[in-house]
Amino acid sequence: MSTADNFIPFARPDIGEAEIDAVARAMRSGWVTTGPETRAFEQEFAAYLGGGLHAIAVNSATAGLHLALEAVGVGLGDEVIAPTLTFTATVEVARYLGADAVLVDSDPATLNIDASRIEAAITPRTKAILPVHYGGLACDMSRIHDIARRHGLHVVEDAAHALPATSEGVLIGQLPSAATVFSFYANKTMTTGEGGMVVTKDQALADRMKVMRLHGISRDAFDRFSSKTPSWYYEIVAPGFKYNMTDMAGALGRVQLQRLPDFVQRRQQLAGRYLAELQDLPLILPAQAPAGQTHAWHLFVLRLSDDAKATRDEVIQGLSDAGVATSVHYVPLHRQPYWRDRYALLPEQFPVAEKAYQRMFSIPLFTAMSDDEQSRIIAALKAVVR
Numbered sequence: 001m002s003t004a005d006n007f008i009p010f011a012r013p014d015i016g017e018a019e020i021d022a023v024a025r026a027m028r029s030g031w032v033t034t035g036p037e038t039r040a041f042e043q044e045f046a047a048y049l050g051g052g053l054h055a056i057a058v059n060s061a062t063a064g065l066h067l068a069l070e071a072v073g074v075g076l077g078d079e080v081i082a083p084t085l086t087f088t089a090t091v092e093v094a095r096y097l098g099a100d101a102v103l104v105d106s107d108p109a110t111l112n113i114d115a116s117r118i119e120a121a122i123t124p125r126t127k128a129i130l131p132v133h134y135g136g137l138a139c140d141m142s143r144i145h146d147i148a149r150r151h152g153l154h155v156v157e158d159a160a161h162a163l164p165a166t167s168e169g170v171l172i173g174q175l176p177s178a179a180t181v182f183s184f185y186a187n188k189t190m191t192t193g194e195g196g197m198v199v200t201k202d203q204a205l206a207d208r209m210k211v212m213r214l215h216g217i218s219r220d221a222f223d224r225f226s227s228k229t230p231s232w233y234y235e236i237v238a239p240g241f242k243y244n245m246t247d248m249a250g251a252l253g254r255v256q257l258q259r260l261p262d263f264v265q266r267r268q269q270l271a272g273r274y275l276a277e278l279q280d281l282p283l284i285l286p287a288q289a290p291a292g293q294t295h296a297w298h299l300f301v302l303r304l305s306d307d308a309k310a311t312r313d314e315v316i317q318g319l320s321d322a323g324v325a326t327s328v329h330y331v332p333l334h335r336q337p338y339w340r341d342r343y344a345l346l347p348e349q350f351p352v353a354e355k356a357y358q359r360m361f362s363i364p365l366f367t368a369m370s371d372d373e374q375s376r377i378i379a380a381l382k383a384v385v386r
């Protein structure tokens with residue numbers, strides 16, 4: 001049995017004194033809502049991705065996905081195409097707009113959306129494709145962009161796991177998608193507590209998202225007609241949302257972004273050791289990025305192979321008994337009551353995601369993990385996976 005003291009959580013945020021100082025600085029500045037820290041964070045984030053981008057800080061990736069779909073014009077009766085093996089946030093935002101989700105099965109090797117099944121899911125109502133870089137491994141983006149171009153669809157990337165990841169040498173965020181959305185939720189590759197960032201190369205989309213992020217307020221409407229806009233004047237041009245980031249979160253994000261290169265290195269080191277030491281167990285190890293490409297290693301998802309004797313639930317229980325937390329990414333959306341019932345979905349329609357789901361579990365992978373903790377996780381796996 002484990003004691004609470006040596007229990008290894010599934011994730012633990014890596015927040016140090018520099019972050020605490022930065023948040024305190026924001027709090028002492030007298031400006032706690034969106035302000036100089038958030039604006040600097042946006043600029044630094046865009047620069048981290050190589051520049052040439054508009055970066056729009058929001059209070060969650062879910063908010064960012066909503067803004068992006070709204071900005072590209074997804075609306076009532078439209079459809080968006082997304083993987084079934086994702087978090088509900090990817091597609092719930094389509095429902096906010098009165099649109100529907102068309103779910104697609106997974107690629108058996110990567111567990112990303114199976115790009116070869118996307119075209120069959122396109123209908124006259126399809127407006128956008130929402131690839132999710134599962135676990136931090138980029139989707140087959142050249143194929144997805146090719147399909148989108150041929151069918152006149154927008155691509156909005158759910159990059160909640162993909163900071164940073166590359167696709168054919170290009171950082172996620174720099175591809176020719178309408179928008180790309182990152183998450184700074186507590187367990188992501190960097191955190192602002194809650195928060196997210198939308199990036200786009202399209203000025204008009206950026207302008208729309210900025211207006212909709214804050215109540216549909218436009219401060220430039222007047223500027224077009226007069227250079228003497230009084231500072232108190234604003235116009236409401238749409239029923240917008242309240243999705244802006246606080247300056248405490250922005251200050252926290254700036255420090256986390258500075259530490260991101262170290263975080264990436266540590267995640268790669270931890271993932272590399274798992275890959276090396278778990279090879280001989282009856283497990284399907286997570287797919288690696290092609291040579292020279294970056295995997296963000298947000299998640300480390302294992303699947304029991306066909307010859308494994310233990311079940312997924314036995315392994316999860318055994319790890320828990322050994323003091324190691326796990327998770328499952330994800331209960332596929334086609335199994336979730338809301339999505340299943342709305343679209344009358346059956347497991348047989350998603351054989352790859354379904355089989356993966358039955359055999360998958362995610363083990364802890366976080367930068368604040370010690371080498372000793374990782375040794376314990378590996379030892380526990382060797383004891384329970386048969």
Ligand SMILES: *Cc1c(COP(=O)(O)O)cnc(C)c1O
Nearest residue numbers: 060061062087089160183184185
């Ligand atoms: C975490 C996550 C989100 C949502 O991010 P929030 O910042 O919590 O809104 C969306 N999609 C995926 C795939 C995620 O893992």
